[in-house]
Amino acid sequence: MDTTALALAQSLLRCPSVTPDEGGALAFIESVLRDAGFEVHRPIFSEPGTPDVENLYARYGIGEPYLLFAGHTDVVPPGDAARWRHDPFSGVIDGGELYGRGAVDMKGGIACMMAAALEFLAVQPDFKGSIGFLITGDEEGPAVNGSVKLLEWARARGERFDHCILGEPTNPNQLGDMIKIGRRGSLTGRIVVEGKQGHVAYPHLAENPIPSMMRLLNGLLRDPLDAGTEHFDASNLEVTTFDVGNPAANVIAAQARATFNVRFNDIWTPESLGHEIDRRLREAAGNQVRYELVLEPTNAVAFLTPPNDFVGFVADAIEAETGHKPRLSTTGGTSDARFIVRHCPVVEFGLVGQTMHQVDERVAVADLDRLAAIYRRILDTYFASADRTTVFD
Numbered sequence: 001m002d003t004t005a006l007a008l009a010q011s012l013l014r015c016p017s018v019t020p021d022e023g024g025a026l027a028f029i030e031s032v033l034r035d036a037g038f039e040v041h042r043p044i045f046s047e048p049g050t051p052d053v054e055n056l057y058a059r060y061g062i063g064e065p066y067l068l069f070a071g072h073t074d075v076v077p078p079g080d081a082a083r084w085r086h087d088p089f090s091g092v093i094d095g096g097e098l099y100g101r102g103a104v105d106m107k108g109g110i111a112c113m114m115a116a117a118l119e120f121l122a123v124q125p126d127f128k129g130s131i132g133f134l135i136t137g138d139e140e141g142p143a144v145n146g147s148v149k150l151l152e153w154a155r156a157r158g159e160r161f162d163h164c165i166l167g168e169p170t171n172p173n174q175l176g177d178m179i180k181i182g183r184r185g186s187l188t189g190r191i192v193v194e195g196k197q198g199h200v201a202y203p204h205l206a207e208n209p210i211p212s213m214m215r216l217l218n219g220l221l222r223d224p225l226d227a228g229t230e231h232f233d234a235s236n237l238e239v240t241t242f243d244v245g246n247p248a249a250n251v252i253a254a255q256a257r258a259t260f261n262v263r264f265n266d267i268w269t270p271e272s273l274g275h276e277i278d279r280r281l282r283e284a285a286g287n288q289v290r291y292e293l294v295l296e297p298t299n300a301v302a303f304l305t306p307p308n309d310f311v312g313f314v315a316d317a318i319e320a321e322t323g324h325k326p327r328l329s330t331t332g333g334t335s336d337a338r339f340i341v342r343h344c345p346v347v348e349f350g351l352v353g354q355t356m357h358q359v360d361e362r363v364a365v366a367d368l369d370r371l372a373a374i375y376r377r378i379l380d381t382y383f384a385s386a387d388r389t390t391v392f393d
Contacts, residue, residue: 001032001035003032003114003115003118003119004115004369004372005108005111005112005114005115005116005368005369005371005372006093006098006111006365006368006369008032008110008111008114008115009091009098009103009107009108009111009112009363009368010091010093010098011028011091012025012028012029012073012091012102012107012110012111013089013090013091013098013099013100013101013102013103013107014089014090014091014100015028015073015089016089017073017074017075017102017137018074018075018076018077018078018101019074019075019076019137019138019139019140019141020051020052020053020074020137020138020141020145021074021137022054022073022137023073025073025107025137026042026054026055026056026073026135026137029056029058029073029110029114029133029135030042030056030058032114032118033058033060033114033133036060036117036118036121037060037121037125038058038059038060038133039058039059039060040056040057040058041056041057041058042054042055042056043055043057043149043150043153045145045146045149045150045153046145047144047145050141050142050144050145051141051142051145052145053136053137053138053141053144053145053146054137055135055136055137055138055145055146055147055149055150056133056134056135056136057132057133057134057135057150057153057154058132058133058135059130059131059132059133059159060117060121060130060131060132061127061129061130061131062130063128063129063130064129064130064162065129065130065162065163065382065383066129066130066131066132066159066160066161066162066163067129067130067131067132067161067162067163067164067165067378067379067382067383068131068132068133068134068161068163068164068165068340068344069110069113069117069131069132069133069134069164069165069167069375070133070134070135070147070164070165070166070167070336070337070340070346071106071109071110071113071134071135071136071139071166071167071168072106072135072136072137072138072139072140072146072147072336073102073107073110073135073136073137074136074137074138074139074140074141075101075102075105075107075140076101076105076140076357077101078101078359079359080359083359084099084359084360085099085360086099086100086360088100088101088361089101093365096364096365096366097362097363097364097365098362098363098364098365098368099360099361099362100361100362101361102361103351103355103361103362103363104169104350104351104352104353104354104355104356104361104362104363105168105169105353105356105357105361106167106168106169106350106351108350108351108363108367108368108371109167109168109169109350109351109371110135110167111368111372112167112350112351112368112371112372112374112375113133113165113167113375114133115372115375115376116372116373116374116375116376116378116379117131117133117375117379119372119376120376120379120380124383127383128383129382129383131379132159132161134147134150134151134154134164134340136150136336139335139336143299143336146336147336147339147340148299148336148339151339151340151342151343155343160343160344161343161344162344163310163344163345163346163382164337164340164343164344164345164346164347165314165346165347165348165349165375165378166335166336166337166340166346166347166348166349166350167348167349167350167351168180168335168337168348168349168350168353169350169351169352169353169356170329170332170348170349170350170353171349171350171351171352171353172352172353172354173352173354174322174324174352175322175324175351175352175367175370175371175374176318176319176321176322176323176324176325176326177324177326177327177352178326178327178328178329178349179311179314179315179318179326179327179328179329179347179348179349180329180330180331180332180335180337180347180348180349181231181304181305181306181307181311181328181329181330181347181348182231182232182266182302182303182304182305182330182337183300183302183303183330183332183333183334183335183337183338184232184233184235184263184264184265184302184330184331184332184334185262185263185264185265185268185269185270185273185298185300185301185302185334185338186261186262186263186264186298186300186333186334187261187262187264187270187273187274187295187296187298187300188259188260188261188262188295188296188298189259189260189261189262189277189293189294189295189296190257190258190259190293190294190296191213191216191217191257191258191259191260191281191291191292191293192255192256192257192291192292192294193209193212193213193216193255193256193257193289193290193291194209194254194255194290194291194292195207195208195209195210195212195252195253195254195255195256196252196254197251197252197253197254198251198252199250199251199252200249200250200251200252201250203252206252207252208252208253209244209253209254209255209256210244210253210256212256212285212288212289212290212291213242213256213258213291215284215285215289216258216281216284216285216289216291217239217242217258217260218284219280219281219283219284219285220237220239220260220277220280220281220284221237221239225237225262225264225268225273225276226265226267226268228265229265229266229267231266231304231306231328231330232265232266232267232302232304232330233265233330233331234265235262235263235264235265235267235268235273236262236263237260237261237262238260238261238262239258239259239260240259240260240261241257241258241259242256242257242258243256243257243258244256244257245257262277263333264302265302265330266302266303266304268302269301270295270298270301274295277293277295278293281293299338299339300334300338301338303337303338303341304330305341305345305346305347307328308345310345310347311328311345311347313378313381313382314347314349314378315328317374317377317378317381318349318374320377321370321373321374321377322370322374326349335348349374350371351363351367351368351371352364352367
């Protein structure tokens with residue numbers, strides 16, 4: 001079997017693994033890793049109200065240190081396939097680029113991890129330490145039956161990780177641009193203001209909820225939540241919907257509804273942020289606005305892997321292969337690193353993310369080769385010392 005990053009990526013892209021369908025992607029990874037000597041498990045997790053999800057955990061070696069590669073094979077739907085230059089699940093190469101849903105987010109990254117690990121083991125099958133893969137099919141979905149449960153399952157088995165690399169597409173423009181050392185949290189809230197429906201010509205017989213909702217939203221948005229921290233930008237609250245469900249121009253609506261989302265830094269927890277939001281709304285409402293606030297449950301909390309020896313080691317490997325010194329960042333959305341950080345230090349580094357979730361998602365073939373070389377360099381250096389865990393914080 002051809003185990004280059006390109007060949008592995010093509011095989012993965014041809015698996016229609018739209019969340020929550022496994023689509024053959026995990027079965028392919030299992031086959032390749034078993035042949036290379038990994039012990040492989042395929043646990044399925046369930047939760048009422050959510051789809052069952054297949055996951056994969058694989059380990060080679062029994063000693064320490066233990067370096068874990070993590071990622072996801074599930075992808076977002078391709079949309080209208082007719083709008084794609086090539087079938088989204090064909091893995092076609094055109095003009096030096098590999099096309100397909102998941103090319104950068106993140107089957108391409110997983111292929112590079114696999115290629116690097118297989119190449120490393122072909123040369124050093126008896127190295128001291130362990131290499132693992134933690135792959136979920138639930139990252140693009142509810143994130144309930146995926147990495148969070150897979151990590152708990154592994155811990156219950158006695159598995160302990162020293163460090164982890166998550167292969168999300170972290171680079172904005174070119175390979176080597178950026179390492180993610182943390183992520184902001186996410187909290188969604190919904191506000192309902194009750195009014196009284198009536199005719200616009202008789203406002204004294206009605207109660208318009210729209211000015212009251214505007215008053216509440218102004219109270220939320222008037223002052224910044226914070227000024228940011230050393231490694232995080234300022235938290236931002238964005239109103240994403242404002243609806244009254246009223247098609248008539250001469251009717252005062254009975255109810256106004258608004259939705260907002262906050263991307264918050266490590267100053268806040270979901271609980272403390274919820275208290276601040278509630279305080280601002282109560283202050284804005286006074287005793288004059290009747291409203292209801294519902295904060296949705298969230299497992300997307302802010303986290304940080306502080307810049308340390310391991311982060312510096314990964315950055316050095318990237319610079320050695322690309323010539324670019326990567327920027328350490330906490331920008332962007334959430335990722336499964338928020339679960340992994342509870343078990344070991346984690347950094348994110350993968351491909352260029354410009355086309356992720358888009359029509360004609362694609363990756364430069366040359367970038368697959370370079371990313372595999374970066375991962376291989378990390379493996380070589382990480383296991384070069386028999387006591388590597390004393391070197392990295």
